[in-house]
Amino acid sequence: MSTLRSTAPATPEPAAVPPFAVISGAQVQRALLGRERQVMELVESAYRLHGAGDSVNPPSYFLRFPDRPSSRIIALPASLGGQVRVDGLKWISSFPGNVAAGIPRASAVLILNDHETGYPFACLESSIISATRTAAFAALAADRLTRGRRRPTRVGFFGVGLIARYLHTFLAGTGWSFDEIGVHDLSADNAAGFRGYLERTGVGGHRVTVHDSPERLIRSSDLVVFATVAGEPHVNDLSWFDHNPLVLHVSLRDLAPEVVLGSTNIVDDVEHCLKADTSPHLAEQLTGNRDFLTGTLEDVIAGRVFLPTDRPLVFSPFGLGVLDLAVGKFVHDEVVRSGELCVVDDFFHELRRYG
Numbered sequence: 608m609s610t611l612r613s614t615a616p617a618t619p620e621p622a623a624v625p626p627f628a629v630i631s632g633a634q635v636q637r638a639l640l641g642r643e644r645q646v647m648e649l650v651e652s653a654y655r656l657h658g659a660g661d662s663v664n665p666p667s668y669f670l671r672f673p674d675r676p677s678s679r680i681i682a683l684p685a686s687l688g689g690q691v692r693v694d695g696l697k698w699i700s701s702f703p704g705n706v707a708a709g710i711p712r713a714s715a716v717l718i719l720n721d722h723e724t725g726y727p728f729a730c731l732e733s734s735i736i737s738a739t740r741t742a743a744f745a746a747l748a749a750d751r752l753t754r755g756r757r758r759p760t761r762v763g764f765f766g767v768g769l770i771a772r773y774l775h776t777f778l779a780g781t782g783w784s785f786d787e788i789g790v791h792d793l794s795a796d797n798a799a800g801f802r803g804y805l806e807r808t809g810v811g812g813h814r815v816t817v818h819d820s821p822e823r824l825i826r827s828s829d830l831v832v833f834a835t836v837a838g839e840p841h842v843n844d845l846s847w848f849d850h851n852p853l854v855l856h857v858s859l860r861d862l863a864p865e866v867v868l869g870s871t872n873i874v875d876d877v878e879h880c881l882k883a884d885t886s887p888h889l890a891e892q893l894t895g896n897r898d899f900l901t902g903t904l905e906d907v908i909a910g911r912v913f914l915p916t917d918r919p920l921v922f923s924p925f926g927l928g929v930l931d932l933a934v935g936k937f938v939h940d941e942v943v944r945s946g947e948l949c950v951v952d953d954f955f956h957e958l959r960r961y962g
């Protein structure tokens with residue numbers, strides 16, 4: 608009698624399915640509080656990984672609704688390598704009608720997926736992560752883009768919602784101080800609220816002026832931050848920028864193509880930014896070329912581009928999903944360290960699929 612010997616390899620030990628956790632906005636905020644420099648550095652290293660090709664960051668997908676044309680939900684899938692090694696998806700909605708109903712316009716979650724198994728291992732409240740990574744990246748850009756020119760002492764915030772507040776926190780937390788802070792918003796209540804926030808935080812001995820006129824805000828600021836929700840350009844006059852300010856064009860659709868074409872333009876990622884009717888995208892449609900782009904922030908950091916000081920300097924960041932992943936993974940690891948991770952027991956069920 609012969610013994611039948613199996614030639615099949617031994618069944619590998621099953622990999623453990625990672626636990627699935629939910630991280631609330633309160634936990635996210637605690638993990639990030641007072642960490643402006645650290646977050647700016649981790650956002651910079653994520654951006655460098657992206658520049659070096661150690662990331663996957665496909666175009667964002669815009670879900671729009673014929674019956675609710677002003678609303679949208681954007682999906683930003685991404686994968687980041689280096690030491691971070693995480694995949695995931697940011698899913699962020701903008702429903703402007705919410706504001707009249709008394710709740711914030713934007714809401715978001717971030718899903719983190721395990722690099723080895725693909726399993727989602729965390730769902731994080733993500734409006735704070737999104738505002739944080741945006742503010743950290745803008746503060747990084749403000750620093751790098753002003754190294755060859757006089758450091759601005761007068762900042763003007765054009766549109767003062769959540770992003771403007773986070774941006775101010777990050778500028779202050781990474782060493783900026785201003786003699787004058789200008790504020791302009793279509794809503795007098797929001798302008799007054801932002802002024803109250805500036806007075807409460809009281810960083811530096813700055814003077815705060817609320818400007819009714821957008822022209823006066825721009826002319827009296829050498830660092831201008833656009834954080835409105837404008838869907839199409841409303842600032843058309845290049846002469847308002849005669850003093851050649853640095854413009855952080857975070858909301859992307861405020862500047863007419865003429866203003867873009869009269870400026871030096873830096874973006875975070877060319878393919879991402881020249882989409883979805885951003886001001887640089889409109890400038891490309893008008894001219895039929897991309898000659899008006901000087902380069903990316905990565906080019907600036909690496910010293911590959913020259914930034915003239917005799918024109919306005921406009922930074923338009925589309926906002927990359929890899930930055931959300933970097934900040935989200937940092938938050939997750941901080942919450943694990945604090946022992947406060949809320950795991951959802953049995954989230955992944957029916958793990959025996961083959962009998």
Ligand SMILES: NC(=O)c1ccc[n+]([C@@H]2O[C@H](COP(=O)([O-])OP(=O)(O)OC[C@H]3O[C@@H](n4cnc5c(N)ncnc54)[C@H](O)[C@@H]3O)[C@@H](O)[C@H]2O)c1
Pocket residue numbers: 712713737738741765766767768769770771791792793794797834835836837841857858859924925926927
């Ligand atoms: N580029 C990025 O990576 C990135 C990331 C996050 C948010 N954003 C953008 O930043 C912008 C601000 O986001 P938020 O969460 O602070 O919004 P928010 O709704 O909290 O605040 C927007 C503010 O802008 C004001 N405003 C709207 N249109 C204006 C106009 N034409 N002139 C002056 N003020 C105007 C509103 O009254 C409000 O106070 C949005 O456009 C958002 O899409 C960009």
